[in-house]
Amino acid sequence: MxxxxxxxxxxxxxxxxxxxxxxxxxxxxxxxxxxxxxxxxxxxxxxxxxxxxxxxxxxxxxxxxxxxxxxxxxxxxxxxxxxxxxxxxxxxxxxxxxxxxxxxxxxxxxxxxxxxxxxxxxxxxxxxxxxxxxxxxxxxxxxxxxxxxxxxxxxxxxxxxxxxxxxxxxxxxxxxxxxxxxxxxxxxxxxxxxxxxxxxxxxxxxxxxxxxxxxxxxxxxxxxxxxxxxxxxQGGPPASREELQSFTQELYREYQAFYGQVGTAAQRMREVWFYLIHLFEDTERLNRPMRRFRTPGEYEAAEAAIFRELVLREDAQGVLA
Ligand SMILES: Cc1cc2nc3c(=O)[nH]c(=O)nc-3n(C[C@H](O)[C@H](O)[C@H](O)COP(=O)(O)O)c2cc1C
CATH class of the missing domain: 3.20.20.70 (Aldolase class I)
Structure with a gap:
């Protein structure tokens, strides 16, 4: 086992x-x-x-x-x-x-x-x-x-x-x-x-x-x-929306502190979202701005829209497609 x-x-x-x-x-x-x-x-x-x-x-x-x-x-x-x-x-x-x-x-x-x-x-x-x-x-x-x-x-x-x-x-x-x-x-x-x-x-x-x-x-x-x-x-609960949001926000803040540049922090977040997006339903419309943003402001708006509008899944789907 x-x-x-x-x-x-x-x-x-x-x-x-x-x-x-x-x-x-x-x-x-x-x-x-x-x-x-x-x-x-x-x-x-x-x-x-x-x-x-x-x-x-x-x-x-x-x-x-x-x-x-x-x-x-x-x-x-x-x-x-x-x-x-x-x-x-x-x-x-x-x-x-x-x-x-x-x-x-x-x-x-x-x-x-x-x-x-x-x-x-x-x-x-x-x-x-x-x-x-x-x-x-x-x-x-x-x-x-x-x-x-x-x-x-x-x-x-x-x-x-x-x-x-x-x-x-x-x-x-x-x-x-x-x-x-x-x-x-x-x-x-x-x-x-x-x-x-x-x-x-x-x-x-x-x-x-x-x-x-x-x-x-x-x-x-x-x-x-x-x-x-x-x-x-390990028998614990799934992620709640609030928990995920607090996780991504802290990650973004810590990347900014680590790199000293908000642009690099946003790039790193794009890489995380490449996988994390699969925990939401009907992502087609809102995944596009997340994949294509050019400024940190656009990244922040793309993430806020995902958390505001998309339904969270029980399990991630399509990660390996
Ligand atoms: C972006 C990326 C980076 C990776 N970096 C490493 C690495 O540094 N060392 C390593 O042994 N494997 C690395 N791998 C392979 C993963 O550790 C793992 O073997 C692979 O993702 C398959 O497992 P998974 O299907 O659970 O993702 C990497 C894979 C990906 C997609």
Whole structure:
């Protein structure tokens, strides 16, 4: 049975400000993953990186930082930095499908180099002090690559293997390879967490019934579309309109304080609304101004109209369309 709910890392969305405000208003996730941090061989933490991985002002949040690297010395250096900051686990990104990342053999690009991956794990696990978990896809090109990859994963004490049940060209759309996930769950020697397309309580319960051996689920877009989803999964109430409005208003204020620019804050809010709009009915007319606004004033008007005029749904719908 599912023992843990993880909030997936969503680069550009679930960054420090979002995590803090979301946790204060809703919470319900057992762990929140920090979008990837990509160490360079210079071994310098840039102010921008530090802003994201610092635990200042977020010590009560159950954060798991994620590192993207294919070089063991860089990964081990990052693990030390993160340990010094007080983290208790570190996650390796083997899932990112972006071309600029995979061209460097990182993210899901690392899955196309199984021998190198094996050597990387060998080096990492022989000296790392923190538990290391892994977030992976089923393969670089096809799911047929997965048995070979699992053979490698099974040789190392991975704290948890989170599987996004797609391959790289599929990005985050289209049918999931649940049959391959089922085999992975059966054959993995390490605990397995499932990731992909979960967006409602009913959906998570159905998943749990079909895959009782999965230890955890990780949810990303569904948790932004319905900020109360994790709380509902823990038996709590859905989001009320007032609660959502107070959440978005505080988020907007905190983005302004963080960036020092109202325009950037409004842009960030557009990205949140890209998902959040799916918690409302008949959005066609009012989603347009939200997608297209040019000034902070237009953004504020678009949001006010949504809260004033649209009916709130029980569950988000169409998030993954
Ligand atoms: C905008 C965006 C940013 C993402 N950033 C990351 C990231 O930094 N690290 C990572 O491992 N996955 C990242 N992902 C993948 C998500 O963590 C997750 O695997 C994906 O959204 C599928 O889960 P979902 O269907 O529950 O959303 C990102 C996905 C999206 C859409």
């Amino acid at each position: 599912i023992q843990r709910l993880d909030f997936a890392p969503l680069d550009g969305i679930t960054r420090s400000v979002f995590r803090r405000v979301w946790f204060r208003h809703f919470g319900g996730a057992d762990r929140i993953f920090v979008p990837f941090f990509s160490p360079t061989h210079h071994h310098i933490v840039t102010p921008r990186d530090l802003r994201e991985i610092t635990r200042e002002g977020a010590k009560d949040l159950p954060l798991v930082p994620q590192v993207m690297s294919r070089l063991a010395p860089d990964f081990l250096w990052a693990a030390e930095v993160l340990e010094d900051l007080g983290y208790r686990e570190i996650n390796l990104n083997l899932g990112c499908p972006s071309g600029t990342v995979t061209a460097k053999g990182k993210g899901s690009g690392f899955l196309s180099r199984p021998e190198e991956l094996d050597a990387f794990f060998d080096q990492v696990f022989s000296s790392v002090r923190l538990p290391v978990s892994v977030k992976t896809r089923l393969g670089y090109q096809t799911p047929e690559e997965f048995p070979r990859l699992l053979e490698i994963f099974n040789r190392y004490p991975i704290a948890c293997l989170t599987i996004h049940a797609r391959v790289r060209p599929e990005k985050y759309k289209g049918p999931l390879h649940l049959d391959v996930f089922e085999a992975a769950l059966r054959e993995s020697k390490n605990p397995v967490c499932y990731n992909g397309d979960l967006q409602t309580v009913v959906g998570v319960r159905a998943f749990e019934t079909r895959f009782p051996a999965a230890e955890a689920v990780m949810i990303g877009r569904g948790g932004v579309a319905d900020p109360a989803l994790f709380r509902k999964l």
